[in-house]
Amino acid sequence: MSGERPLELAERGLGLTEGEAQVTVIRERSLVSRFARSHPTQATRVDTSTVEVLCVRDGHTAAASTDRTDDEALVAAASRAAAAAQASAYSGPGSYPGLPGPAPARAHEGHDPVTARLDPTTAGRALEAAFAAAADGGLEAFGIWSAGAVETAIASSAGVRATDSVTDAFAKVICRDGEGRSGFASDTAVRAADIDVAAVARRAAERVPRGALGDVAPGEYPVVLEAEAVGVLLEFLAWLGFNGLAHAEGRGALSGRLGRRVAAPAVNLSDSPRFAHTLPRAFDAEGVPKAPLPLIQDGVAHRVVHDTSSAAVAGGAATSTGHALAAGGTSDGPVPTNLVLIGGGAADEHELAAPIERGLYVARLWYVNPVRERDALLTGMTRDGTYLIEDGRITRPVRDVRFTDGVLRLLEATEALGARQRLVSEGEFYGRRFATGVVCPPLRAGGFRVNA
Amino acid sequence: MLDLLTGLVAAAHGRCSYAEARHVVDRHERIEVRGGRVERVDAGTSEGIGVRVRAGGAWGFAATTDVSRGGAQAALERALALARALPDVPAASLAGIDAPARGHWSSPRERDPFAIGLEEKLAVLLEAEAGLRGDARIVRTQASCLSTATTTAFASSDGAAYTQEVTACGGGIQAWATAGGELQVRSYPSAHGGSVAQAGWEHLMGLELAAHAPRVAEEAVALLTAPPCPAGPTTLVLGSEQLALQVHESIGHALELDRILLGEASYAGTSWVGAADLGTLRYGSEHLDITADATTPGGLGTFGWDDEGVAANAHPLVARGVLRGALSDRESAAAAGLERSGGCARADGFARQPIVRMTNVSLQPGAAGSLDDLVADTGEGVFMETNRSWSIDDRRLGFQFATEVAYEIRGGELGRLLRNPSYAGVTPSFWASMDAVCSPAAWRLHGLLNCGKGEPGQVMRVSHGAPPARFRDVEIGVA
Incomplete structure (x- = not known):
């Protein structure tokens, strides 16, 4: 890698474009160590730089990217994007209103220089800690330890000059006994030092069911959902409900429901990019500063999120709320990536379970997908720790169950929330590393629909 | 280079x-x-x-x-x-x-x-x-x-x-x-x-x-x-595209040897199949023949060599309903005592390491003729096509799918359009219920662009060939 800083590279690239354009530079350095059966299995170190040139012509956008940083490659990308945007005008004027102008972004504490060093010995020690904790319980450990550092720089013809540096660290441990019974725990943070891998592994080990697994018949159950399960549901609601493009097109789960009660009064959900424990971001993919945005307040749906493109589709007074996932927007639309669900008064999952005569405790959800998007109806499995709640206590382990239920219905049926919020992440950083997570507590809801 | x-x-x-x-x-x-x-x-x-x-x-x-x-x-x-x-x-x-x-x-x-x-x-x-x-x-x-x-x-x-x-x-x-x-x-x-x-x-x-x-x-x-899809057990005819995804989720992933050996337990999951099941396990009915073929023309899982340098090959995974093979790379093959890798090591670009992936895992055609022939032979039931929603457990046993469209089958013909169709099942019993598979002329190859696996995440392109097929006593209208 050259010593050129990402913003310098972005500005050099912008200088090679003509007309309305944005150049985005993403420099990723990351380390992932996987393990299974208490042995290392894969270890991946990535050092990449990507330059994307977005050109705008007559309301049309086109992008071209390259991993090379020499002038020849940048000129080629710029020419390709400009030609594609120009050719797109063949269909008449486009709807993109133009690149947003500069606006000051607030600083955040989302970067840790020690984590950014990506010392492989840190990964080695993390794995040893996980293996030892699992062995103490006579169990095998499976999981990953990962850390990443991502620098993003944007330079645009509209005057944006923005740069952001973030780090993230993630550890996940599944402890498993000889019978295949498993328990799960994870932790995510800006600083790798804030993750106690031994503690994560011990938590996973404690969740491994002891004794035979019972069965649960299909039906509706009062449920206590751990934070990991709540986070997954809220991430889907981000796509299905708060997505400004889906909303503007009448496909969204909150279409016709803004300003109305969609959840229990105790539910307060926001997108809060600088909230404690979140993975902060200074700006979105178009350089629009991130700012807190209430989404559901006291159970009432307030608004959806926009990028520049979806705001144009929505029309009226809609403007970008700083949620572009790509310059010029994406086909799937914008989503909030710093969801925060405010906690309640219950001390822990045991206190949440106390009023339940017979119900379920769910540690984690798996392979969740929408069934009907407009209804925010999801299906998926429970995994790595499903228990019966009997007479107010979390008692016997049961086999994993399939649920098919609506996220908004579950939020409407929410009776209580835990006091302790956690940053939960699935750690699935597909493609370029863009670590996200949801800060949320566990909760208790009625009528969790188990259908197999 | x-x-x-x-x-x-x-x-x-x-x-x-x-x-x-x-x-x-x-x-x-x-x-x-x-x-x-x-x-x-x-x-x-x-x-x-x-x-x-x-x-x-x-x-x-x-x-x-x-x-x-x-x-x-x-x-x-x-x-x-x-x-x-x-x-x-x-x-x-x-x-x-x-x-x-x-x-x-x-x-x-x-x-x-x-x-x-x-x-x-x-x-x-x-x-x-x-x-x-x-x-x-x-x-x-x-x-x-x-x-x-x-x-x-x-x-x-x-x-x-x-x-x-x-x-x-x-x-x-x-x-x-x-x-x-x-x-x-x-x-x-x-x-x-x-x-x-x-x-x-x-x-x-x-x-x-x-x-x-x-x-x-x-x-x-x-x-x-359209009227909603009814609920309850029925005879289900699946179109080629939906069946391709069914093969992907409930056979392809289940037969990845790294999953079978617990190497993917932390993310993708494990498998209901054990390493000792190779050669003996009954996976489905006698109509079930599945191959992994990295030489299929047009397949997104077709190549000259995999990402460990193993030459492309074709091998049976299930023959007449009995498990015959698995998808492997050099490490998992050695760990399972196999002499040779199945040639299934594939990586998503330069920045990811090769892991066990599907190539072109396909259901082989049967002798039930065309889709029209199969519908005519079915009498009463439901036909579903084009995937809308999918989910399966981490051992690849219990699944639930929804499709974009369904038609009732009445008197051996396609009848009314049905909305919000879905079905669910358990892998071995579902495949055991397959009693008819359409003929070679109805076989189609379907590319799948978004198969996720691995940490850091990898998205792989694979293909699956399948003709329409019929399944008995399947629970539909589950969502």
């Missing part, structure tokens, strides 16, 4: 037990037309080198976009440092190879999609998308195409030194309709990105998107007021 890679793995000699280096150039172009306008053109080229080493039993992998000799050497050093920093792993051998991979392989194509002018592509998509519009209840219309070209150079300390080039192209159309709180979608020729194959521009043109657009729009609107 091959010389650079060969020199790099030679430099690793004596510092590790195995080394491999891959240089990959990935080129892509995605065009999307929406609502009568060109919505987006995305193009890009990624280029880099991935170096993987094995020190003792530990792997280290490092990827870089610095493709100079110095950049590659630095990646090798990082990979070695990574492997050495890990806790000790018992040394274990890799499955042997018959002969080092040498030479060049390229996928066939008639018209290079990157040589086609953008104006020509846009004209095709705009015409197709225009055919979707007209009814006020249609709220979103889309036509898209995808072109990719991947050039790989590979060298390993086992003597491999090959290059290969793969071109893929395809696309599709979609219409969303909404009214009265109902949202419905129809896609052609398939959901989730359309039909993409290892081919050139001729594949997209062969789809005849514009000709199908009016029907797609009409069905999306008709679904808004």
